[in-house]
Amino acid sequence: MSLLKYTLRIADSSLILAQRTSGWCSKGPTLEEDIALSNIALDLFGQANGFLEYASKIDGTKTADQLAFNRNEREFFNLQITEQKNGNFADTIVRQFLFSTYNFLFYTALANSTDETLSALANKSLKEVKYHLQHSKSWMLRLGDGTEESRNKMQTALQYFWQFTGELFEMDEIDMKMSKSGIGVENSLLKLHWDTIVNEVIEKSTLKRPKDEYMQTGSKKGLHTECLGHLLSEMQYLPRSYPNAKW
Amino acid sequence: MSENTVVWEVFIQSKNGLAHKHVGNVHASDKEMALQSARDLYTRRNEGSCIWVVKAEYIVSSESEDGEAFFDPSNDKMYRHPTFYTMPKGSKYI
Amino acid sequence: MNEQKFQEKIDLERKIEPKDWMPDAYRKHLIRQISQHAHSEIIGMQPEGNWISRAPSLRAKMILLAKVQDEAGHGLYLYSACETLGISRQELVQQLHEGKAKYSSIFNYPTLSWADMGAVGWLVDGAAIVNQVSLQRTSYGPYARSMVKICKEESFHQRQGYEIMDEMAKGTPEQKEMAQDALNRFWWPSIMMFGPQDSDSPRTENSMKWKIKRQFNDELRQKFIDQTVGQAELIGLTIPDPNLKWNEERGHYDFGEMDWDEFWSVVNGNGPCNIQRLDHHKKAHKEGEWVRNAATAYSKKQEKVNS
Numbered sequence: 001m002s003l004l005k006y007t008l009r010i011a012d013s014s015l016i017l018a019q020r021t022s023g024w025c026s027k028g029p030t031l032e033e034d035i036a037l038s039n040i041a042l043d044l045f046g047q048a049n050g051f052l053e054y055a056s057k058i059d060g061t062k063t064a065d066q067l068a069f070n071r072n073e074r075e076f077f078n079l080q081i082t083e084q085k086n087g088n089f090a091d092t093i094v095r096q097f098l099f100s101t102y103n104f105l106f107y108t109a110l111a112n113s114t115d116e117t118l119s120a121l122a123n124k125s126l127k128e129v130k131y132h133l134q135h136s137k138s139w140m141l142r143l144g145d146g147t148e149e150s151r152n153k154m155q156t157a158l159q160y161f162w163q164f165t166g167e168l169f170e171m172d173e174i175d176m177k178m179s180k181s182g183i184g185v186e187n188s189l190l191k192l193h194w195d196t197i198v199n200e201v202i203e204k205s206t207l208k209r210p211k212d213e214y215m216q217t218g219s220k221k222g223l224h225t226e227c228l229g230h231l232l233s234e235m236q237y238l239p240r241s242y243p244n245a246k247w
Numbered sequence: 248m249s250e251n252t253v254v255w256e257v258f259i260q261s262k263n264g265l266a267h268k269h270v271g272n273v274h275a276s277d278k279e280m281a282l283q284s285a286r287d288l289y290t291r292r293n294e295g296s297c298i299w300v301v302k303a304e305y306i307v308s309s310e311s312e313d314g315e316a317f318f319d320p321s322n323d324k325m326y327r328h329p330t331f332y333t334m335p336k337g338s339k340y341i
Numbered sequence: 342m343n344e345q346k347f348q349e350k351i352d353l354e355r356k357i358e359p360k361d362w363m364p365d366a367y368r369k370h371l372i373r374q375i376s377q378h379a380h381s382e383i384i385g386m387q388p389e390g391n392w393i394s395r396a397p398s399l400r401a402k403m404i405l406l407a408k409v410q411d412e413a414g415h416g417l418y419l420y421s422a423c424e425t426l427g428i429s430r431q432e433l434v435q436q437l438h439e440g441k442a443k444y445s446s447i448f449n450y451p452t453l454s455w456a457d458m459g460a461v462g463w464l465v466d467g468a469a470i471v472n473q474v475s476l477q478r479t480s481y482g483p484y485a486r487s488m489v490k491i492c493k494e495e496s497f498h499q500r501q502g503y504e505i506m507d508e509m510a511k512g513t514p515e516q517k518e519m520a521q522d523a524l525n526r527f528w529w530p531s532i533m534m535f536g537p538q539d540s541d542s543p544r545t546e547n548s549m550k551w552k553i554k555r556q557f558n559d560e561l562r563q564k565f566i567d568q569t570v571g572q573a574e575l576i577g578l579t580i581p582d583p584n585l586k587w588n589e590e591r592g593h594y595d596f597g598e599m600d601w602d603e604f605w606s607v608v609n610g611n612g613p614c615n616i617q618r619l620d621h622h623k624k625a626h627k628e629g630e631w632v633r634n635a636a637t638a639y640s641k642k643q644e645k646v647n648s
Contacts, residue, residue, distance in 0.1 A: 252633065252636075252637070254424065271417070271418055272424070274430060276633075276636035276637050276639070277636070277639070277640035277643065288417055308360060324403075324407060326403060326497065327411075327497050328497060329497050329500050331497070331500075332500040333504065334504070334507075337575055338571075338575055339568065339571055339572070340569075340571075340572070341503055341568075341572060
């Protein structure tokens with residue numbers, strides 16, 4: 001079912017990124033930043049929950065929790081960038097920035113969806129994602145144009161994460177079907193605006209935009225990097241170990 | 248928690264029409280980060296609020312007492328409120 | 342002369358504010374108490390943060406994350422309050438790292454199962470609430486105000502924990518066993534949160550005289566036990582104290598003797614997680630150094646550009 005899969009893609013990216021971001025709890029470079037990252041994680045969990053509830057309704061047989069905790073690696077459709085490890089703070093900021101820029105543009109477009117629920121979810125999420133983008137932008141500048149050490153870490157991070165940006169703008173049959181019916185977003189149309197925002201920030205941060213070389217792909221078909229399996233093992237452990245328990 | 252961060256006193260206007268109230272401080276390296284931190288810590292992103300941050304060194308104080316500052320959490324995340332939880336019938340002191 | 346005026350103010354229930362004269366000993370006592378309270382909130386993020394990635398439902402995950410985030414916020418409010426006494430957050434963190442400042446011993450116990458999230462919320466936050474409600478009337482203004490703010494947020498924490506215990510106690514046999522096990526491990530450490538018996542506490546006298554402390558340790562401990570026994574009974578769990586018994590004459594619960602050896606041992610650094618908690622904190626601080634330096638460097642550059 002196209003609508004189900006489409007909704008799961010959005011839900012999964014939020015869920016997996018939330019899971020990653022929440023990993024910074026008690027490990028932030030400052031107490032203030034610990035709180036900021038937790039806030040972002042909370043927002044993303046909230047978004048994931050909203051989209052999963054809708055997916056559950058469309059599916060008709062599984063709850064949102066069952067969708068989150070009982071699907072295996074090949075049944076997840078989050079963008080691969082979201083499952084990448086936190087690494088150091090530069091890695092996290094680059095990941096958040098590249099994804100949040102896309103997410104902001106995506107939700108802006110999705111807010112015009114002919115599907116009422118998706119439109120409402122997008123509108124609600126947009127307010128939060130605007131803040132996520134502002135947050136990561138601020139850090140891109142401060143870490144890119146901070147010390148030589150911070151610039152080097154940022155450039156290294158940018159180099160690594162660039163390979164996951166191609167996926168953001170892919171369109172497969174489901175995307176095309178959804179977009180044609182006015183429900184979904186034409187991802188390819190987001191690229192120009194994404195490039196503009198990203199290029200401006202990269203330049204202001206005194207960093208260099210990496211070359212568009214090999215781009216990772218496959219999440220739309222449930223193909224992922226090796227990170228996801230480990231993340232899910234940890235995340236799903238309790239419900240899977242106690243299948244009859246209610247929590 | 249930094250060697251060189253600056254202390255900023257934070258003032259929040261929780262609703263349009265009300266005066267700003269002092270709520271505490273944040274540590275940040277510059278005013279943008281101070282605003283963001285203040286937003287994260289003291290408003291949980293309440294809508295319509297206005298935040299002032301002032302470098303602590305610029306506050307001039309008389310000898311009178313500080314006003315009390317209270318803060319109401321956002322309505323968006325109901326699980327922060329005790330009324331959100333189902334307590335077993337008959338439970339006391341909780 | 343100053344001392345006399347100061348004590349008069351205290352006796353009249355007036356608040357002492359940062360600009361007011363205060364005895365050096367009062368200032369020192371407060372710095373120690375408030376900073377240790379702040380450190381406790383921050384270190385307390387670790388045992389609970391341990392289960393965020395494994396929370397068994399979306400709702401549980403969000404609630405736990407919000408709770409731990411609150412704890413960071415509480416730490417921040419308390420560091421702010423402490424700084425009004427003329428010490429920097431940086432110095433306070435250094436004291437923590439050097440072992441000169443302590444934090445609540447309860448956080449030196451490990452969280453071994455999901456049920457521990459219930460036990461910690463219900464008992465540890467429960468005990469903290471009893472203590473903090475009392476401290477809302479402490480004599481130092483900034484400390485009192487932070488206590489009021491914290492108390493408002495803390496009650497959801499205890500309900501979150503109790504709800505988890507309730508659900509598990511009426512769940513599958515494995516869940517009930519897990520909940521009982523968590524209660525068994527956290528009961529006595531929670532009681533120990535109220536500190537030594539007043540007879541063994543040298544600081545209590547000044548603390549009460551200056552109205553920093555408003556109620557005695559033993560009083561607060563008794564209050565917590567009295568209100569918690571019924572809560573355990575209601576959800577069908579057994580408190581691991583065979584000597585726990587209602588005393589009609591006293592109007593309170595009699596309870597068993599605490600293991601004071603364990604208490605002092607953990608306070609003095611020999612608990613299951615003492616090394617781990619501090620190492621975690623030091624590591625995060627060290628690894629964040631380049632970030633903080635970068636932020637400072639950036640702001641200096643901007644100042645130059647703008648001047």
